[in-house]
Amino acid sequence: MTDEKKITCIVCPIGCKILVKIDGKHFELVDGNKCKRGIDYAISEALDPRRMLTSSVLVKNGEWPLVSVKSSKPVPKNKIVSVLNEIKKASVNAPVKSGQVVLNNVADTKIDIVATKSIKK
Amino acid sequence: MVEHGRKMINLNADVAIIGGGPAGLAAAISAHENGAKNVIVLDRNSWLGGILPQCIHDGFGVEETGTSMTGPEYAEMYIKAARKKGINFMNETMVLQFDKNRKIIAVNKKGLHEIKAKSIVLAMGCREKTRWNIMIPGDRPSGIYTAGVAQAFINLYNIMVGKNVVILGSGDVGLIMARRLKFEGANVLGVVEILPYASGLPRNVVQCLDDYDIPLYLNHTVTYVKGKERLESVTIAQVDEKMNIIPGTEREIKCDTLLLSLGLIPENELSKNVKIELDDLTGGPIINQSFETSLSGVFACGNCLQVYDTVDTLSMDAKVAGENAAKKSVKQNKFINVKAGKGIRYVVPQRINEPGKIHFTLRVEKPCESPTLHVISDGIELLKKKLPWANPANTVEFDIDISAEVVKYKDLEVILDD
Ligand SMILES: Cc1cc2nc3c(=O)[nH]c(=O)nc-3n(C[C@H](O)[C@H](O)[C@H](O)COP(=O)(O)OP(=O)(O)OC[C@H]3O[C@@H](n4cnc5c(N)ncnc54)[C@H](O)[C@@H]3O)c2cc1C
Numbered sequence: 001m002t003d004e005k006k007i008t009c010i011v012c013p014i015g016c017k018i019l020v021k022i023d024g025k026h027f028e029l030v031d032g033n034k035c036k037r038g039i040d041y042a043i044s045e046a047l048d049p050r051r052m053l054t055s056s057v058l059v060k061n062g063e064w065p066l067v068s069v070k071s072s073k074p075v076p077k078n079k080i081v082s083v084l085n086e087i088k089k090a091s092v093n094a095p096v097k098s099g100q101v102v103l104n105n106v107a108d109t110k111i112d113i114v115a116t117k118s119i120k121k
Numbered sequence: 122m123v124e125h126g127r128k129m130i131n132l133n134a135d136v137a138i139i140g141g142g143p144a145g146l147a148a149a150i151s152a153h154e155n156g157a158k159n160v161i162v163l164d165r166n167s168w169l170g171g172i173l174p175q176c177i178h179d180g181f182g183v184e185e186t187g188t189s190m191t192g193p194e195y196a197e198m199y200i201k202a203a204r205k206k207g208i209n210f211m212n213e214t215m216v217l218q219f220d221k222n223r224k225i226i227a228v229n230k231k232g233l234h235e236i237k238a239k240s241i242v243l244a245m246g247c248r249e250k251t252r253w254n255i256m257i258p259g260d261r262p263s264g265i266y267t268a269g270v271a272q273a274f275i276n277l278y279n280i281m282v283g284k285n286v287v288i289l290g291s292g293d294v295g296l297i298m299a300r301r302l303k304f305e306g307a308n309v310l311g312v313v314e315i316l317p318y319a320s321g322l323p324r325n326v327v328q329c330l331d332d333y334d335i336p337l338y339l340n341h342t343v344t345y346v347k348g349k350e351r352l353e354s355v356t357i358a359q360v361d362e363k364m365n366i367i368p369g370t371e372r373e374i375k376c377d378t379l380l381l382s383l384g385l386i387p388e389n390e391l392s393k394n395v396k397i398e399l400d401d402l403t404g405g406p407i408i409n410q411s412f413e414t415s416l417s418g419v420f421a422c423g424n425c426l427q428v429y430d431t432v433d434t435l436s437m438d439a440k441v442a443g444e445n446a447a448k449k450s451v452k453q454n455k456f457i458n459v460k461a462g463k464g465i466r467y468v469v470p471q472r473i474n475e476p477g478k479i480h481f482t483l484r485v486e487k488p489c490e491s492p493t494l495h496v497i498s499d500g501i502e503l504l505k506k507k508l509p510w511a512n513p514a515n516t517v518e519f520d521i522d523i524s525a526e527v528v529k530y531k532d533l534e535v536i537l538d539d
């Protein structure tokens with residue numbers, strides 16, 4: 001089955017609406033991109049959309065109750081909910097160092113959840 | 122001098138910086154690198170980095186470093202660099218005022234401080250517009266927050282603001298909060314925007330709204346808020362091209378929380394107090410090419426000068442401001458004005474008093490495709506530049522070599538032809 005999809009390119013602030021046709025793993029660009037960079041984006045967005053994920057994790061005995069975290073790599077879109085659920089369940093003891101891995105291989109994605117801030121005791 | 126039984130603490134500084142956000146930090150580092158030995162940064166918060174620690178999403182520093190950092194990571198990079206240089210930080214210190222001779226009065230737990238500074242850099246950031254800035258009628262229940270306050274509650278203090286949320290205004294802070302609230306388990310019922318287009322970046326519209334099927338109501342506004350103690354509902358309605366409400370389009374949405382993302386206003390109470398000239402269009406001080414305000418020896422940078430799109434350009438400009446603050450100020454008696462003409466909302470700097478290569482930043486009035494930018498002085502075109510597109514959400518930047526002739530006589534006018 002062929003799917004038509006309108007993808008908003010996010011590479012630059014113009015935000016072209018790119019029309020693509022997807023048939024399983026086959027990809028066809030239809031129209032709408034103002035420049036070449038939009039093509040690569042549209043391909044990855046149509047076939048394997050991923051997002052950087054940022055959130056926060058509970059801290060025990062810290063000067064702040066939370067530490068901000070990010071995914072070490074962009075997370076496949078269909079895994080976002082399960083990754084978020086694991087982040088919600090997690091907690092970490094102070095002190096926390098920025099860059100420290102808080103969750104390893106979160107939700108079997110081979111992606112880690114990493115602290116983005118240092119929290120003192 | 123004795124005040125409330127405590128002694129006034131006297132300090133001197135080559136450069137005193139008011140505000141320790143990214144602008145203040147970048148200015149401090151650059152002032153130090155350009156020869157100012159005694160640099161003091163004053164901030165009322167217990168932390169450095171200003172608003173950045175609560176901006177936990179990524180997207181900071183892309184232009185500057187080539188990598189996308191989160192707000193706390195970006196702040197950390199500057200804090201580390203500033204600490205290495207031995208810059209003096211005074212946290213939990215509120216600046217109350219300063220005068221024409223650059224004498225600052227500040228207060229902290231130790232008491233009142235009087236700081237005599239050779240130059241001052243203003244880096245107080247901005248604050249958010251509130252319900253009263255746009256006059257939304259209705260009750261006065263709890264449950265109405267500005268998006269930034271909600272961001273601080275959720276991201277710094279682990280306090281959830283509500284369950285069923287409507288967001289008014291599609292600025293980036295509002296869009297990012299829509300996703301954040303969704304992550305924290307709230308129902309985000311929609312983002313309401315009076316303009317025909319979103320004011321935030323397309324990236325945020327896609328990744329914060331579309332990804333989570335959060336509706337964006339363009340050409341809509343909130344016309345009423347209802348609730349005895351806690352917010353119970355908001356009424357939204359469609360508007361026409363003139364932004365008048367179209368009768369019969371009203372619709373009540375049950376919700377317990379309304380976030381306002383209505384835009385930012387440069388913070389300039391201190392500047393007003395000493396009668397620094399402000400630009401009605403930017404909300405910030407009028408500056409010259411050196412980032413110097415109408416008060417000699419006082420410089421301005423960051424979001425208290427103009428609301429920047431990205432922290433990257435903000436930091437780059439703040440470095441120039443810091444560099445100039447470390448040097449001697451230029452005599453201000455003669456200058457020419459830079460006027461925002463047709464199609465232009467504002468231009469910075471607003472004044473020029475020295476020839477040379479000058480970097481300009483402007484915002485256009487409305488979105489348009491392939492417009493032409495003209496800079497004119499006394500009928501002579503100094504710059505003609507075709508832009509692929511222009512949007513009020515994104516500043517336009519360009520450089521012009523301004524000759525001594527031009528600076529002597531003629532005002533500049535910037536216009537946009539679409
Ligand atoms: C709620 C909110 C969310 C934002 N989110 C984003 C975002 O996601 N991405 C983005 O690129 N930009 C965002 N911004 C814009 C952001 O403000 C800038 O990127 C950047 O943080 C501005 O830097 P600044 O140093 O000018 O101001 P700030 O970071 O606001 O720093 C100003 C500092 O000055 C201090 N100060 C002010 N007055 C005084 C005084 N009288 N005495 C002592 N200290 C004082 C304040 O405490 C503060 O620490 C956001 C802005 C706001 C308001």
Ligand code: SF4
Binds near residue numbers: 010011014
């Ligand atoms: S296609 Fe090119 S011009 Fe259009 S949004 Fe993407 S990067 Fe920008």
